[in-house]
Amino acid sequence: MAEISDYIHNPLWDTFCAYLEKNYRVKPALAFSKCSWEPGWNIRFQKGGRSLCTVYPRENTFAVMVVIGRKEKERFEAALPSFRPEIQQIYRDTQEGNGQKWLMIELENHDVLYEDVKRMLEIRASGKVRLSSAPE
Template identity: 30%
Template sequence: MLDKIPNAEEMTALVGQSLYDIWNKLCALIDEKYDMECLWNKGGKAWTYEYKYRRGGKTLCALYARENCVGFMIILGKDERLKFDTDRNSYSKEVQKIYDETKTYHGPMSRFSTS
């Protein structure tokens, strides 16, 4: 957990206004649909910040921030993988490619980045 959570000004300085707007829209969509615990952490070697959405002790998705870049990770369980496979053609080729190239542990973790 972070000692100091970054404020809007710090996040905008890090990722830029347009990516911070995307960050906020993603958060708003998740918050609107799900009731989850949110945790700020250090982003490890590749990222400056990690913002996790958790429920029942499990991470369901996370947003990542570094200079001029945001990332989004979705963890898919068995049921979600079956749904994806069934509806595969309704997703873009880019999303299908990311899904196919994602290493599976206890469930695929698909990460999308934009800069």
């Protein structure tokens, strides 16, 4: 994980991992994917055997993939107007397959989308919806 942190070279990465460990008690699991969409190493965070999110490390940045499935769709769409316009656009632009949308959000250093990603994970993990994007 130290090598991945060095490669990403983005303080938000360490903040994100600490947030996931503290709030969801999840540990990162390194995996190699041959998927044609995003082949290579990724870091998966699972809670109770269910995927919370998958992170794709990139040099100086990382992307977080959050799946909005059938269980979360209604709650997420009800909260969607409270998300930043960038997240709303990503959601609209992402095609649905098997009742799911696989949202890929690129996070850079001190990214304003970070709070929205955290809210998406809340919906994914527990179904709770925090309508405000104000920092905790």
